[in-house]
Amino acid sequence: MGTMVSVLLSLLLLLGPAVPQETQAGSYRLSFLYTGVSRPTDSLPSFQATAYLNDQVFFHYDNKSRKAIPLDPWSQMEGIEDWEKESELQQARESIFMETLQDIMDYYKDREGSHTFQGRFGCELLNNKSSGAFWKYAYDGQNFIEFNREIPGWVPQDPAALNTKRKWEAEEVYVQRAKAYLEEECPAMLRRYLQYGKAFLDRQDPPSMSITRTPGEDTIKCWASDFYPQDIDLHWIQGGNTVETEVRGDLLPSGNGTYLSWVSLTVSPWRTKNTVFCRIVHSSLDQPLTGL
Structure with a gap:
């Protein structure tokens, strides 16, 4: 048992899970998300791990490739990580992670069901100083166990x-x-990665605007595309005021490291006589974008 735990923790000291989210100016986050499933499919491997720098995917690993594969632009940065060593660590991590999932299923005497085990942890820097960290696991979408740094120790949240x-x-x-x-x-790992990728994380990609109307429908949409960072404000303006009846779309990744979002508006005869404009505010813009 001692050997198993030693491998588990040694790997988790190097790797871990977390959910990407917006960061404030001057803050950076290294985080990891691990997922294991008892019934994999062609599109869902039994184990996968994704690492993030802020909200950008750093590398991905799954049990099919058995390789930690960096994504652009990190794959172009020579020396940022030893990817062969990273792959070996992930392979060992996969074994321990899936063993834990089986332990839980054994406890509940349900080895045949469809179950999911997820782990996530990471750390943050604000103005180059450590400003937060987390390490937690979930089973079938419910909190399972979490590390408390103050105790310190693992706090069970499931029998x-x-x-x-x-x-x-x-x-x-x-x-x-x-x-x-x-x-x-x-x-310390995050600081090292920032030596290579800080400029990419600090970049400002301005949004492009487009306005669409589906034939036969009484709605128009204002799209903001290809922007970074993800914080953005887009809304319809009429008579100098924000229109309150607009419907906002989700913030979605574009697949190239940027984001897109939209806001729609129902067009009534009253509005056709009172011009409405779309307005986009983003940190990359000196002035808001406005369009009709």
Whole structure:
């Protein structure tokens, strides 16, 4: 058991999961998301891991390729990471992660069902100083276990997690190493990655605007495309005021590191006589974009 836990924590000290989200100016995040499923499909591998720098995918690994594959522009940055070593670590991490999923299914005596185990952790820097970290797991969409740096220790949030806690805390050194990862090692890794990719994360890509109307429908849409960072404000203006009845679309990735979003408006006879404009505000723009 000691060997298994040692491998688990040594890998988690180097790798981990997290969900990308908006960062404020001067802040950066290194985060990881791991997912294991008991019933994989052609489109959903049994295990996959994705690393992020802020909201941008850094590398991806799954049990089919068994390689940590960096995405552009990181794949073009020589020396940012030893990808062969990273792949080996992910392969070992896959084994431990899926073993934990099976342990949970054994606890609930359900090896035949369809189940999902997810883990995520990471750290943040604000003005080059550590400003936060997290490390948590979920089983079938419910909180399972989380690391608390203040205790320090693993806090079970599911009955089966008591067994996981005992395994992961078999020796005190494992807990201290987990704490050291969140507070020291992860921020150090993030600082190193920023030496290569800070300019890419700090870039400002201005949005382009387009306005569409579907034939036969009484709505018009204003699109903002190809912008970065993701924080944006777009709305319809009439008579100098924001129109309150507009419908906003989701913020969506464009697939090239930028985002797109939209806002729609129902066109009534009253509005056709009172001109409406779309207005887009973004940090990359000196002046808002306005279009009809």
